[in-house]
Amino acid sequence: MLNRIDEEITFRKLEILLAFMESGNLARAAERLGISAVSVHRALHSLETGTRCSLFRLEGRNLQPNDAAHALADVAREVLQAMSHGIRVTREIAGYAADRIRIGSLYSLTSVTVPAIIMGLRLRKPDIQTELVLGSNSELLRKLREGIVDAAVMGLPEGAGDIESQLLFEDDIFFAAPAQSTYAQQADVDLSACTDERFVSLNEGYVTHDRFIDAFRVAGFDPNVVMRTNDIFSLMNLVSGGIGCTLLPGRIRSVLPRNVCLVPLQPRFQMRQKISVMFLRTRERDPNLLSLLAACRSHAADLQG
Incomplete structure (x- = not known):
């Protein structure tokens, strides 16, 4: 004592x-x-x-x-x-804000979504300092709960009762292949016919990896994954280099290498991702997070308009 x-x-x-x-x-x-x-x-x-x-x-x-x-x-x-x-x-x-905010993000959201949200936040709070932390879905969820980040823009996790979320958009998953491959000429891809194809994939913990696994579960076989990586840009480059095909979200279309194409999957294999901004329910009155939430709602409305 x-x-x-x-x-x-x-x-x-x-x-x-x-x-x-x-x-x-x-x-x-x-x-x-x-x-x-x-x-x-x-x-x-x-x-x-x-x-x-x-x-x-x-x-x-x-x-x-x-x-x-x-x-x-x-x-x-x-x-x-x-x-x-x-x-x-x-x-x-x-719920009383600091002068900075730490935002976690998936790598694939840094080309369009996160910059748009940060610009919207700065319009509302010009003096705020923003720190960006990148990682997988599972890493960001852990950092959110440990207080390492204040908010995270990522795939919506299941059963997270301690998390508040605002949906930004839903994203379709496509078959990604070299532009010179036979897949590029198809209207859609029958995933069950790809048993002999080589694939590349993200590591576990990424929402895109989860949809990759889900799609092949529907296809009824385990894909031949010849290489795995920790970020989606490296994954695209592996496809560009002919290492293998993969499944990618449509949001990365604008940053694809020129010799990589996205082809729709046949309806029974189609998967979607829900991309949301998330923060702890205990922080729901934080003025910084309320401003971030307003910026996210505005961005979501722009996407729908």
């Missing part, structure tokens, strides 16, 4: 102690704090009462700190810094 701290020792008195130690005398400390020199002297004497030891000595008319005062000042500086940080974190959790 911690020893009880005397009620004479307060954060305000520790601030006065630091002001006195840094300024060197009562008058300058009082001027810095906007109080009287008498109030400074009274607070310092009160700290001696609270610590039950001498902190200062008189040299003429000047008050001089002793070693004990320096030790208390060192601790006071750490305590006040820790408390300041704690109050900031508490205010953020309680």
